[in-house]
Every structure is written in C-alpha cells, then in structure tokens.
Amino acid sequence: MTRTPVNVTVTGAAGQIGYALLFRIASGQLLGADVPVKLRLLEIPQAVKAAEGTAMELDDCAFPLLRGIDITDDPNVAFSGANVALLVGARPRTKGMERGDLLEANGGIFKPQGKAINDNAADDIKVLVVGNPANTNALIARAAAPDVPADRFTAMTRLDHNRAATQLAQKLGAGVEEVKKLTIWGNHSATQYPDIFHAEVAGRNAAEAVNDEKWLAEEFIPTVAKRGAAIIEARGASSAASAANAAIDHVHTWVNGTADGDWTSMGIVSDGSYGVPEGLISSFPVTTKDGKYEIVQGLDINEFSRTRIDASVKELTEERDAVRSLGLI
Numbered sequence: 001m002t003r004t005p006v007n008v009t010v011t012g013a014a015g016q017i018g019y020a021l022l023f024r025i026a027s028g029q030l031l032g033a034d035v036p037v038k039l040r041l042l043e044i045p046q047a048v049k050a051a052e053g054t055a056m057e058l059d060d061c062a063f064p065l066l067r068g069i070d071i072t073d074d075p076n077v078a079f080s081g082a083n084v085a086l087l088v089g090a091r092p093r094t095k096g097m098e099r100g101d102l103l104e105a106n107g108g109i110f111k112p113q114g115k116a117i118n119d120n121a122a123d124d125i126k127v128l129v130v131g132n133p134a135n136t137n138a139l140i141a142r143a144a145a146p147d148v149p150a151d152r153f154t155a156m157t158r159l160d161h162n163r164a165a166t167q168l169a170q171k172l173g174a175g176v177e178e179v180k181k182l183t184i185w186g187n188h189s190a191t192q193y194p195d196i197f198h199a200e201v202a203g204r205n206a207a208e209a210v211n212d213e214k215w216l217a218e219e220f221i222p223t224v225a226k227r228g229a230a231i232i233e234a235r236g237a238s239s240a241a242s243a244a245n246a247a248i249d250h251v252h253t254w255v256n257g258t259a260d261g262d263w264t265s266m267g268i269v270s271d272g273s274y275g276v277p278e279g280l281i282s283s284f285p286v287t288t289k290d291g292k293y294e295i296v297q298g299l300d301i302n303e304f305s306r307t308r309i310d311a312s313v314k315e316l317t318e319e320r321d322a323v324r325s326l327g328l329i
C-alpha cells in the first residue's frame with residue numbers, strides 16, 4: 001500500500017466517545033479499508049496520560065492501516081496538516097450551569113480550535129463537530145476559521161437520523177436497510193424534527209404506510225428527539241458507542257457518497273434553503289458525492305413539518321444570538 005496516509009485529528013480522545021471511535025478509525029471504517037490513517041489525539045493536559053494509554057492499546061491491535069499516533073494538548077499541533085477533524089471534546093453542562101455559561105465555556109474550546117484549524121489544517125480539511133451543543137459549537141469554530149470554506153464545517157445529526165430509521169423500521173416491521181430518505185431538520189437537541197413525510201420504507205411512502213399522526217406526533221418524534229436524554233437516564237452517561245458509530249457514518253458518507261435514491265442528514269451551514277436563515281448550522285437532507293454534499297431541493301414542506309422546522313430553527317437562532325452577544329462569533 002503506497003497511498004499517503006490521511007491525517008485524522010480527534011479531540012476529546014480520552015473520553016468515552018473517543019474510546020469507541022479511535023479503534024474503528026484505525027481499522028479503516030471511517031475512510032475505507034484501503035486508506036491508511038495517521039491519528040492526532042488532542043486532549044486537555046490532565047487527560048493526555050489517559051490518551052497515551054488508549055494509544056498503547058491502538059498499537060496493540062496491530063492495525064495495518066494505522067501509520068502513526070501523535071498525542072498533544074496543543075491545538076496547533078493537533079490540527080497541523082489535518083485532513084479530517086472530529087471535534088468530540090466539549091464542556092458538559094454541570095449542575096447550576098445556565099445555558100449562557102455552557103455556550104461560553106464551549107466557546108473557550110471551539111473558538112481556539114477553529115483558529116487552529118484555520119492556521120494549520122490541510123486545504124481539504126473536513127470538520128465534524130460532535131461535542132454539544134454541536135450545531136452552535138460548529139458555528140463558533142467556523143467563525144474562527146475565515147480562510148476555510150464554510151461548507152467544511154458540519155455538525156452531527158447522523159445519530160438522530162439513525163435513531164429515527166430504527167424507530168420507523170420497528171414500527172413498520174421492516175429492516176433498517178429498507179428505510180430511505182429520512183430527514184432530521186434543525187438542531188441536535190430536543191427541538192429537532194425527524195421528518196418521515198418524504199421517507200420511504202420498502203419502496204412505500206413512510207407517512208402513508210404509518211398512517212397514524214398521533215403516533216408520529218406523540219411517540220415517534222419525542223422518542224427520537226429525547227433519545228439522548230433517555231440514554232443518559234438509563235446508562236448514567238451519554239451515548240458513546242452509538243455516537244461514535246454515527247460519527248463514522250457521517251464522515252464515511254461525506255467522503256464516499258450517498259447511495260442512489262437515498263440521502264442522509266447533516267448539520268451544515270445554511271444557504272437559506274427551506275427558509276433556514278443563511279449562515280446558521282442546521283440539519284438538512286443532503287446527498288453526497290466525491291467528498292461534497294448538496295441540500296436536497298424541492299421537497300414539499302407541509303404545515304405539520306413547517307411548524308416543527310421553524311421551532312428548531314428558532315432555537316438555533318437564539319443560540320447564535322447568545323454566542324454573538326458573548327463575542328464568540
């Protein structure tokens with residue numbers, strides 16, 4: 001194998017998502033079974049030792065595609081020459097913390113990381129923000145990277161997309177692979193809107209196949225939108241393996257393309273489509289090809305969907321205004 005390795009930077013590498021993610025990247029599941037990778041792990045100083053332990057385990061797997069691991073607490077080093085950056089490390093909300101405090105604390109992480117990406121990453125850098133609040137953290141990082149094309153900054157709603165696919169498949173007694181054209185709109189938060197009106201299950205329109213607006217409004221949407229909280233309640237910790245899996249799916253689809261007749265959901269910088277204000281990082285239906293994505297255009301948005309998309313976009317607008325007033329963008 002003579003291919004030049006792809007530099008993949010992972011922040012928060014010693015955390016629980018990091019632990020579920022790194023082995024899959026190193027085994028070729030992120031980019032492809034023929035793509036060698038070099039890992040750059042960014043952690044805070046107190047967690048560098050733990051990241052070193054994970055690196056020892058990565059070495060012990062003898063992955064043929066893994067061509068090196070660097071560990072650092074310096075964002076400029078971590079993003080030097082990065083082709084793919086997975087921004088996982090974030091400040092969780094702790095007791096007594098107001099929303100503004102959370103946004104400010106994360107601004108202190110994502111602003112310098114955005115600048116470090118701007119100054120050091122490779123020209124083809126692709127960024128996925130996983131750390132919450134993911135859409136607004138991506139907005140902050142993007143604003144700090146004016147030399148990087150805006151479409152390289154994305155936020156993860158693929159976990160929500162995957163959750164919706166399973167809920168829908170289970171309702172209709174179908175396989176998840178038979179579910180196509182689902183959309184997550186808006187924010188990765190409880191206001192997100194999982195939309196089945198354009199989805200297909202085994203070739204049939206999903207909303208028609210379900211034919212149960214009560215289930216849609218009172219079960220499906222809340223189950224998907226509040227799944228993160230339900231997992232925290234059950235596990236005592238937020239989703240990790242499924243989040244890592246979604247990060248793998250997001251980047252793999254971005255790089256390798258969506259299947260014909262299907263699309264995926266990604267948090268991306270809005271171009272104003274579907275009435276989402278330009279510049280907000282909001283989830284849309286997208287197709288991907290040759291490492292680029294495009295918003296699926298021309299979908300009919302009914303009243304039921306419009307109200308819910310608008311509510312999530314309103315929340316994103318409020319988060320944007322809050323980080324703007326904190327001077328973070």
Ligand SMILES: NC(=O)c1ccc[n+]([C@@H]2O[C@H](COP(=O)([O-])OP(=O)(O)OC[C@H]3O[C@@H](n4cnc5c(N)ncnc54)[C@H](O)[C@@H]3O)[C@@H](O)[C@H]2O)c1
Nearest residue numbers: 012014015016017042043047089090130131132156159243
């Ligand atoms: N978008 C999604 O679908 C989704 C899903 C699940 C979790 N998440 C979010 O992902 C984030 C990580 O979750 P986790 O379970 O791995 O958390 P975790 O607390 O186990 O790990 C976070 C890691 O980030 C590190 N970190 C903190 N600040 C950092 C910085 N400035 N630079 C580098 N590393 C830093 C911490 O030291 C820690 O090791 C959380 O914000 C969580 O809410 C998002």
Ligand SMILES: O=C(O)C[C@H](O)C(=O)O
Nearest residue numbers: 132227228229231238239
């Ligand atoms: O970490 C969280 O708050 C939940 C997480 O974003 C999830 O959707 O599982």
